[in-house]
Amino acid sequence: TTVLVTGATGFIAQHILDKLLTKKYKVIGTVRSDAKGDDLVKNFKGRYPEGELSFEIVKDIQTNDAFDDVLKKHPEIKYVLHTASPFSFGLNKPFEKAYLNPAVEGTLNILNAIKKYAPQVTNVVITSSFAAIVQDAKDFKNTVHTNETWNPIKWEDVKTEEQAYVASKKYAEQAARKFYAENKPSYSLATVNPPFVLGPQTFDSAVTKKLNSSNEFLNIITHFPASDEPQNQVPLLAVDVRDVAEFHILPLENKELANERQFIASSPFIAQRVLNILNDDFSELEGLIAKGDYDSASKLEEEYCPKYDISSTVKKAGGYKFITLEQSVDDVFKQYLSKYSFS
Numbered sequence: 469t470t471v472l473v474t475g476a477t478g479f480i481a482q483h484i485l486d487k488l489l490t491k492k493y494k495v496i497g498t499v500r501s502d503a504k505g506d507d508l509v510k511n512f513k514g515r516y517p518e519g520e521l522s523f524e525i526v527k528d529i530q531t532n533d534a535f536d537d538v539l540k541k542h543p544e545i546k547y548v549l550h551t552a553s554p555f556s557f558g559l560n561k562p563f564e565k566a567y568l569n570p571a572v573e574g575t576l577n578i579l580n581a582i583k584k585y586a587p588q589v590t591n592v593v594i595t596s597s598f599a600a601i602v603q604d605a606k607d608f609k610n611t612v613h614t615n616e617t618w619n620p621i622k623w624e625d626v627k628t629e630e631q632a633y634v635a636s637k638k639y640a641e642q643a644a645r646k647f648y649a650e651n652k653p654s655y656s657l658a659t660v661n662p663p664f665v666l667g668p669q670t671f672d673s674a675v676t677k678k679l680n681s682s683n684e685f686l687n688i689i690t691h692f693p694a695s696d697e698p699q700n701q702v703p704l705l706a707v708d709v710r711d712v713a714e715f716h717i718l719p720l721e722n723k724e725l726a727n728e729r730q731f732i733a734s735s736p737f738i739a740q741r742v743l744n745i746l747n748d749d750f751s752e753l754e755g756l757i758a759k760g761d762y763d764s765a766s767k768l769e770e771e772y773c774p775k776y777d778i779s780s781t782v783k784k785a786g787g788y789k790f791i792t793l794e795q796s797v798d799d800v801f802k803q804y805l806s807k808y809s810f811s
């Protein structure tokens with residue numbers, strides 16, 4: 469069975485590729501250049517010599533009809549996983565160009581290409597985000613976030629680059645759902661709505677001094693100044709990248725999830741908890757990173773992190789057990805510290 473994965477070079481997408489190849493799917497990835505595609509195929513050949521991975525070039529998902537040629541050329545594609553969307557900060561472009569347009573147009577381009585050229589597709593999974601769900605921090609206390617919650621953010625109110633990213637994800641998911649409702653295609657449409665995605669890179673070679681956008685928050689926390697105060701920064705939720713990858717594949721194999729808005733999370737996320745994990749598990753960081761107030765972590769999570777209930781999706785996924793935050797953080801730093809010394 470052949471699966472198309474857009475944005476195949478991404479942090480999450482490479483884990484999806486890894487799992488698909490283990491399960492013996494044939495995989496076509498879209499990448500932005502030959503050089504990126506060649507690298508990707510070479511890395512995965514090293515791990516799966518018999519695995520069938522190829523790539524097609526889609527330089528910019530936002531270009532009109534960006535995916536038409538790929539779907540025309542490959543009538544064997546049965547499943548489409550759309551992960552490509554801009555997720556780097558400091559882009560130095562107007563927010564609309566940098567985030568909103570590629571996120572929304574990219575999503576509509578893949579759905580239109582399927583509509584025009586790929587009636588054989590049975591399942592589509594789109595990587596949305598907890599960004600499309602999360603409420604304003606001031607409302608965290610009185611909201612239990614579920615897969616029916618929508619972020620109220622409006623594009624007109626966007627002021628920062630982070631808000632632009634967040635809004636782009638909400639508008640892209642809404643555009644996909646509107647397209648689906650209006651066109652009533654025969655395929656099933658699931659989304660994956662993860663919060664902070666943490667975890668190791670699929671290949672050590674992808675570890676860079678500055679990590680990918682979500683893991684880089686862990687790096688930032690390690691550079692907080694020494695303090696014995698409770699560290700309540702970055703209160704959110706977390707999930708491991710390997711679980712995020714799994715939830716892109718489950719809807720293809722489990723009918724109960726085929727149309728699910730899959731909001732997934734392993735636990736709350738807050739700076740103090742991350743510092744506790746690192747101080748407990750990495751003696752080499754002793755004295756180099758802040759300790760904060762060790763015993764305050766649970767209280768801070770309770771007070772500052774979004775409340776959530778994901779039980780309906782977890783039940784449909786057979787009582788799925790998520791990789792813990794501790795495991796995610798440990799795996800990120802083991803991989804990072806094997807390449808770079810702490811500085």
Ligand code: NDP
Nearest residue numbers: 475477478479480528529551552553554570597664665682
């Ligand atoms: P990455 O930046 O690693 O992956 C993004 C991928 O999209 C890259 O392959 C990138 O290609 C591609 N891409 C971006 N813009 C374009 C464009 N205009 N044209 C073609 N390709 C493009 O991020 P992640 O793996 O973390 O993110 C993957 C998806 O998961 C995104 O949809 C993101 O919004 C979502 N997500 C991520 C979370 C996280 O915490 N990491 C949380 C929730 C959702 P290239 O590298 O060549 O630019």
